[in-house]
Amino acid sequence: MSLVIDDVVVRHDPVGTPVPVLFDSPHSGTRYPADFNFICPFPLLRQAEDTYVDDLFNMVPDYGATYLCALFPRSYIDANRAPDDIDPAMLEGEWPWPVNPSGKSLAGMGLVRFLCRPGLPMYDGRLPVSVVMDRLENYWRPYHELLADSLDALHRQFGAVYHVNCHSMPSFTIGPDRQTTDFVLGDRDGTSCDPAFTSFIAAHLRGMGYKVRVNDPYKGVELVRRYANPAQGRHSLQLEIDRRLYMNEETLEIHHGFEPLRRDLTRLLVAIRDYALDRTARAAAE
Ligand SMILES: [Zn+2]
Numbered sequence: 001m002s003l004v005i006d007d008v009v010v011r012h013d014p015v016g017t018p019v020p021v022l023f024d025s026p027h028s029g030t031r032y033p034a035d036f037n038f039i040c041p042f043p044l045l046r047q048a049e050d051t052y053v054d055d056l057f058n059m060v061p062d063y064g065a066t067y068l069c070a071l072f073p074r075s076y077i078d079a080n081r082a083p084d085d086i087d088p089a090m091l092e093g094e095w096p097w098p099v100n101p102s103g104k105s106l107a108g109m110g111l112v113r114f115l116c117r118p119g120l121p122m123y124d125g126r127l128p129v130s131v132v133m134d135r136l137e138n139y140w141r142p143y144h145e146l147l148a149d150s151l152d153a154l155h156r157q158f159g160a161v162y163h164v165n166c167h168s169m170p171s172f173t174i175g176p177d178r179q180t181t182d183f184v185l186g187d188r189d190g191t192s193c194d195p196a197f198t199s200f201i202a203a204h205l206r207g208m209g210y211k212v213r214v215n216d217p218y219k220g221v222e223l224v225r226r227y228a229n230p231a232q233g234r235h236s237l238q239l240e241i242d243r244r245l246y247m248n249e250e251t252l253e254i255h256h257g258f259e260p261l262r263r264d265l266t267r268l269l270v271a272i273r274d275y276a277l278d279r280t281a282r283a284a285a286e
Helices: 044-045 129-158 195-207 222-226 259-286
Strands: 002-005 009-012 023-025 066-070 115-117 161-169 185-187 212-214 234-244
Touching: 002 129, 002 222, 009 115, 009 129, 023 129, 044 115, 066 129, 129 161, 161 222, 161 259, 195 212, 195 234, 195 259, 222 234
Parallel strands: 023 066, 023 161, 161 234, 185 212
Antiparallel strands: 002 009, 009 066, 185 234
């Protein structure tokens, strides 16, 4: 069964017995709203998407886990930024609430983007305050409310919940020998989930032959920060996948790596399900 809020978010509910695991994909939406009014080239704008992450994990409900996907593009408003991550200098009019712009906002890439990429403006002029408020209210907020409610329901039922926040990243190399990285796990330096959960996932991925980094260069942002409370059994982890593993980053087309990667992600999902069930059963027995 699915719950859909039109053009905003879809939640695919578990098939069969539910488990205390929720995956979400906040950046794979491709329904560009008619009132977006961007002026940058569409193919460049699309490179902001985590294209196909929703498809890579579409088996999640078949294993008892819950799966949320944003339907709107992250370049319209970014569900993975705090609602006060705004640079008021970029707005037309008076922003009515306190702001707390991060470095991303000051670089034009905050809650609402003003640059398609460095030096290339998204809009013809500043954005009216009312436009940003509308996007917050009608896109950002429903996504967060559905995520929060879904995590709460699983936490109530099981006493704990394991949230995997799924993304893809542009391919990069690191160090003098130009090492690639397949996955970056982010738990905000051990604060958004039990570090044992992070280590478990890193070990599982490495066991399948992948190169994994932790909290470097991505630590996790608003979606793993906002609902995490490991002491209360609320575990949130960010998972970044190198796009070169499954798609052409220029043409945005899937390539031959997609299905093998999806099979490995299914094995990871099964391992996470078993881990979560084992941990919640042990906690209940104590
Ligand atoms: Zn992302």
